[in-house]
Amino acid sequence: MKRRHFIKNTSLSGLGVAAASPLLEYLNLSKMANFQPVCIATWNFPNASLKAGEMLKQGASALDAVEQGVMVEEADIRNTTVGRGGAPDREGNVTLDACIMDPSGNAGAVVYLKNNTHAVSVARKVMEETPHVILAGEGADQFAREMGFEKEELLTEASEKAYKEWLIKKEYKPLINIENHDTIGMLCIDEKGDIAGACTSSGLSYKMNGRVGDSPIIGAGLYLDNEVGGAVATGMGEAILKSVGSFLIVELMRQGKSPQEACETAILRIINQNPNYKDFQAAFIALNKKGEVGSYCIQKGFSYVEYRAGENRNFPSKYYF
Template structure:
């Protein structure tokens, strides 16, 4: 059997590398995807996930996460959880529960405390400064407060043919308290079936959840589509449909991998992702909408990576 891992955005790359090495050594898919997402949750420079994630309009970091076991179709999820270091790990523990496996708000936070997960203030000084600057901008310039909604999502496949999907995000920057996006919602932000494959989403949750896009990609792969065909068909048809019927469409990007280790990506914006398989070392790629409902994919350049690192770590004024 083969193995593979794919994750959303450049920010997943280090985690993809760790997951890849674990899978290469015959590690378990669930451990691999959790380690990948934990790596992103720990890194304070990523402003949309875990520690360092940007807060809601009241200055509180509310996180959403999900974990799905593709062998048993078991799902665990949390939404609006606060002060927990690894939201995805809480979601994984909840996936073992038949009842009460999706917990929100204070209930999710209380479960994490009672289960012994590491707790702490997830709002970094840098993220707080960005929030304070945005409050001032909104008041002085009458700007739309919303900005930033990049979810880390990942799919892993191990040599035993088991697959897992997971997501984690601090959600829309300056969101209203209690706002939940697609990330913890089965079928929208994620879905995986070890007999077929898996998919996860990132972008504007309010639009992604209108189409149950992750499930649709898995469904199409189950009908014989390659991951790339399934992603292209799902994303571009739905984006056009939503623009026609709802009047507008936000950012939508999805990744997928099937049970053979083949992968696919589709997006309506510039989108980076990271992937590694038995046949391919972990690499970072850029995806862009291509002609005739297809996706253009190419490796990122050294110049792009250097500019990304510079912007990521630039001091916050």
């Protein structure tokens, strides 16, 4: 830490950086106290943001809030894109992906996790109890048992029925803004000004066995820097993975762009990389150290929910097409 502070101080004095520069602004913000807690989450999951927001209001850490917030959706069997009740892959397996990041930059993730509703909690254990960042498949499942998570059946009666109906035609075409490829990603800033994030998903409905999307990948589905802010993604994971969009947004905010400007730049990057962009959805939300929020997507129809000052509201996102 001493070396880090020395580099900051000598760099700023040597270059004569003006007080209004983006870097100095964020360094000053990092010293502020009495931040206003804020929670934002992808799509319209008001119960999740309400849980996290109320925890923040009571003084909980951002890390605890994001974990408990997304757990609400993981446990809701009506949500066929997250946790128990998630749509299976083409072989009938419900497999989950999740990641979590704390204000210190530590991260944990699980991919192709079976038999555990709360993938985000297993990811947190990976972050806190192992020297690794990602555990996959059988190894992740074994680790969950060792950490005390009970084995669960994730395929519900409703999701099994839908799967059997899908087997008749076996059509694989994700529908824009239909809940077959959605994710809950959440960012929170607590009263200390610390930022944490989480992202959890059951992935594309009827995906190929073994497929992993962007949701558990640090830098793609989620990224944050406690001195700057954070971003999370949702939509077509393959396109988001190739753009490393969440990392890009945080770096753009570091350079002084607003969360909105950064999200728009990231979506334009995806559009430029994918001539077929009209055939899928991709979306980002971002939160900076000031508590400012940004959101942008390819197609009309994406929204995000925000908890701030006791109010829990859903906002339609700005869009490109």
